[in-house]
Amino acid sequence: MxxxxxxxxxxxPSHWGINHAxxxxxxxxxxxxxxxxxxxxxxxxxxxxxxxxxNVSPLxxxxxxxxxxxxxxxxxxQKESLRKVIERCNxxxxxxxxxxxxxxxxxxxxxxxxxxxxxxxxETFPQFLRxxxxxxxxxxxxxxxxxxxxxxxxxxxxxxxxxxxxxxxxQFSRGCPFDCEFCDIIKLYGRVPRTKSPQQVVEEFxxxxxxxxxxxxxxxxxxxxxxxxxxxxxxxxIAAWQQAHGYPFQLFTEASVNLARMDSVxxxxxxxGFNAVFLGIETPNxxxxxxxxxxxxxxxxxxxxxxxxxxxxxxxxxxxxxGFILGLDGDDEQVFxxxxxxxxxxxxxxxxxxxxxxxxxxxxxxxxxLENRLLDVPIGISGTALxxxxxxxxxxxxxxxxxxxxxxxxxxxxxYFERCLTLFKHLKPLPHMTPSLTGNAxxxxxxxxxxxxxxxxxxxxxxxxxxVSKDHSSMLLLAIRLAALGYHFEKLTRQxxxxxxxxxxxxxxxTAFHEAVxxxxxxxxxxxxxxxxxxxxxxxxxxxIPADFRFDADGIDDALAAFRSAVNEHADSTRLAAHG
Numbered sequence: 417m418x419x420x421x422x423x424x425x426x427x428x429p430s431h432w433g434i435n436h437a438x439x440x441x442x443x444x445x446x447x448x449x450x451x452x453x454x455x456x457x458x459x460x461x462x463x464x465x466x467x468x469x470x471n472v473s474p475l476x477x478x479x480x481x482x483x484x485x486x487x488x489x490x491x492x493x494q495k496e497s498l499r500k501v502i503e504r505c506n507x508x509x510x511x512x513x514x515x516x517x518x519x520x521x522x523x524x525x526x527x528x529x530x531x532x533x534x535x536x537x538x539e540t541f542p543q544f545l546r547x548x549x550x551x552x553x554x555x556x557x558x559x560x561x562x563x564x565x566x567x568x569x570x571x572x573x574x575x576x577x578x579x580x581x582x583x584x585x586x587q588f589s590r591g592c593p594f595d596c597e598f599c600d601i602i603k604l605y606g607r608v609p610r611t612k613s614p615q616q617v618v619e620e621f622x623x624x625x626x627x628x629x630x631x632x633x634x635x636x637x638x639x640x641x642x643x644x645x646x647x648x649x650x651x652x653x654i655a656a657w658q659q660a661h662g663y664p665f666q667l668f669t670e671a672s673v674n675l676a677r678m679d680s681v682x683x684x685x686x687x688x689g690f691n692a693v694f695l696g697i698e699t700p701n702x703x704x705x706x707x708x709x710x711x712x713x714x715x716x717x718x719x720x721x722x723x724x725x726x727x728x729x730x731x732x733x734x735x736x737x738x739g740f741i742l743g744l745d746g747d748d749e750q751v752f753x754x755x756x757x758x759x760x761x762x763x764x765x766x767x768x769x770x771x772x773x774x775x776x777x778x779x780x781x782x783x784x785x786l787e788n789r790l791l792d793v794p795i796g797i798s799g800t801a802l803x804x805x806x807x808x809x810x811x812x813x814x815x816x817x818x819x820x821x822x823x824x825x826x827x828x829x830x831x832y833f834e835r836c837l838t839l840f841k842h843l844k845p846l847p848h849m850t851p852s853l854t855g856n857a858x859x860x861x862x863x864x865x866x867x868x869x870x871x872x873x874x875x876x877x878x879x880x881x882x883x884v885s886k887d888h889s890s891m892l893l894l895a896i897r898l899a900a901l902g903y904h905f906e907k908l909t910r911q912x913x914x915x916x917x918x919x920x921x922x923x924x925x926x927t928a929f930h931e932a933v934x935x936x937x938x939x940x941x942x943x944x945x946x947x948x949x950x951x952x953x954x955x956x957x958x959x960x961i962p963a964d965f966r967f968d969a970d971g972i973d974d975a976l977a978a979f980r981s982a983v984n985e986h987a988d989s990t991r992l993a994a995h996g
Contacts, residue, residue: 420463421483422456422575424449425490425497426470428967429908431768433471434582437904440864441897443582445471450571450585450636451489451516457569458541467575470497480508489516492775492795495526496969502528513544517604521776523556535559536590536605538568565590565610570620573627583632583668586620588612588650592639594672596696597709597780598741598772601638609642614653621657625664635669640693641681642672651684658689663848668692668737674712676725682732691849692735697722700758704746709779726762733844735894738764742817743772743806752816756823760831763838765898766905769821771813774804798971799912818913825902825909829873832902833880836895840888850890861896868903911965915972921957922979925950933986947987954979 429435434446449469456465466482468475480486486505490498495518505512511530519526520534531553533544540557547553565587578584591609592601624633641647658665667690675681675693685693698710700722705713715721726736740755759767773795774781784790784804793803800814824831853861862881869877877899884895929950933943958976966972 418463419482419484420459420465420487421479421485422449422452422465422467422487423475423479423501424452424467424469424471425488425494425501426968427491427494428496428969429911430493431766431905431908434901434904436907437900438582440868440900440903441582444473444580445469446582447585447634447636448573448576448578448581449489450587452487453571453573453575454568454587455487455489455515455537455541456572456575458537458545460545465572465575467572469576469580470501472577472580475501475504480504480510483510485511485513487513487515490514490518491516492518492522494518495522498526500968502526515541517600520604521600531555531557533557536563538563538565562591562606562608562610565612566616568612568616570616570623573624573629578624578627578629583634584624584629584665585634585636586617586624587636588617588640589637589642589646592642592672594639594642594712595709595779597707597783598744598775598778600775600778603777605638609639609646611643611646611650614650617650618653618657621654621665625661630664631666633665633667635667638670640669640671641675641678644678644681647681648684651681651688654688655684663689665689666691666849666851668694670694670696672712673697673722673725676728682729682734686733686846689849690734691846692737693729694737694739695726695729697726697738697758698741699744699747699751700754701744701747701751704744704751707746708744723758723762726764727842730763730839730842731844733846733849735766735839735843736762736764737766738762738768740767740769741772742769742820743802743808743813745807747806747808749808749812749816752820755820759824760835760838763835763842765832765835765839766901767824767835769817769824771800771802771817772804772806798915800916801971814916818916821909822913825906827870827872827906827910828876829869829902829906830876832906833876833899836880836898836902837883840884840891840895843891845888845890847890851893853893858892858896861893865896865899865903868900873903873906914961914965915970918957918961918972919975922954922975925954926979926982929983930986933989943987947983950983951980 427433432446438444449467452467456467459465466479468479488498488501502512506528512528513531513533514526514529515533515537519532523532523534531544532555533541534557536559540559544553544557589609589611590605591607593607593609595602595607667688669690671693673695698713699705702714713722718724729736738759740759742751742755755769774784774790789805791803791805793801795801795803800817802810806813866874866877880899881895884892929946932946961972
């Protein structure tokens with residue numbers, strides 16, 4: 417028997433991670449490690465398996481003592497946690513196998529891994545295990561073709577505690593027919609969406625149901641309607657299963673904006689139990705959308721196409737979550753107010769706004785490389801790091817980005833709750849998808865959120881709950897859940913701003929010190945006094961950053977170390993000049 421430890425490294429705080437809301441929502445992590453659980457189903461019986469999701473519980477020495485080999489899967493944002501896992505495994509002389517989207521694109525930059533199983537693993541992973549058993553495993557395995565996902569096994573959901581998670585995950589399709597310039601999905605999974613059969617998906621639903629799961633279920637497709645025909649074949653099967661089981665799952669997924677033009681798909685999704693969809697809206701700026709090859713978000717005949725698309729989906733009964741990007745070519749300084757106005761008017765509470773990143777392997781990366789606009793800046797951790805030279809002034813872009821997120825997630829949550837109310841005004845109630853709570857449970861949920869909000873947020877929260885209770889009482893449970901998520905988004909926003917402001921503070925202080933010590937006639941003892949006072953001031957500011965705002969590789973410690981080194985270098989240069 418071989419002991420295989422499947423380790424899922426930790427995510428830094430993020431919109432999707434809903435880190436600050438998890439306690440209020442009764443969970444320890446947002447989503448399970450679906451990729452690892454799918455790989456777990458590919459092991460032969462002679463392997464004993466354990467899963468450690470570091471977003472739920474830490475990786476302990478006893479886990480490593482048990483393991484004969486460690487298997488990992490990561491996204492780019494998990495790279496720092498992966499690095500630490502690899503170091504611990506190397507120190508314990510445990511072989512490491514790495515796969516997933518991050519190693520697939522960046523394996524040449526990842527040290528300490530014994531074996532890489534890259535791309536999609538349905539065909540190569542069993543071969544790797546056979547080679548390993550025979551002592552002839554290769555260092556790198558690549559999938560020569562896109563595998564047939566109708567042969568993908570049911571993930572081993574039994575290896576995790578379902579109650580630890582806010583939502584379960586099921587995958588129906590891989591790939592997307594669109595060719596958005598900044599997106600790496602088609603590079604990883606292709607432009608011809610491959611789908612599981614309706615029977616496969618229903619079996620995964622049934623597996624989760626038998627294991628006791630009830631609640632949110634995320635169909636993690638990058639574009640659920642990428643293959644419209646197969647989606648329409650699947651939805652009646654899901655609807656029949658949901659009806660037979662009393663709608664135990666509340667479904668949500670990701671799709672392209674042209675979903676709004678597919679009435680038959682929308683109606684089938686509602687019947688199947690979908691109550692939310694994430695759309696890559698990106699920007700209300702048509703020029704930027706055209707440059708980034710996003711034609712599905714543009715209509716020459718319809719001036720307010722994006723807003724109307726959101727409204728159409730809301731009127732059907734699904735909440736729209738939106739992804740937005742700042743820094744696209746074609747953006748100017750008007751884009752910041754345009755983003756704010758669109759998000760508020762559309763009634764999108766969960767608006768995930770980010771700076772553009774040039775991902776390796778994308779058409780954007782290739783174009784910027786040819787234009788000599790790429791920067792050697794690590795990606796995947798800092799929300800304000802640019803790895804390319806934007807058309808807009810970088811400082812203006814970052815300042816505008818921070819203004820957008822601090823407006824839509826303002827400290828009082830006034831703007832956030834206003835968007836929620838706009839949503840409820842347009843969201844069609846779905847009786848078959850409206851879970852209810854008893855009076856005591858509802859009161860407990862209300863107070864759980866209330867206790868976490870700051871005094872400045874309570875007035876807006878109270879008015880919001882009163883308004884929903886009066887005008888949209890059937891949506892009160894959703895309103896409470898959205899309030900918990902609003903708390904997370906606002907705190908995440910303050911976190912990003914605090915970290916960026918600290919780095920800006922260091923830059924300003926270093927400039928002022930440099931100018932002071934280079935002044936003619938500056939005495940050595942005065943320079944030393946200035947240096948000591950400066951370091952004391954900076955250390956005090958560093959300590960003032962809340963502990964729960966810090967995370968691995970947030971860049972603050974590196975920035976502080978570089979600042980101290982620069983200050984000492986300036987002081988030493990002045991001292992040498994004085995003695996010269």
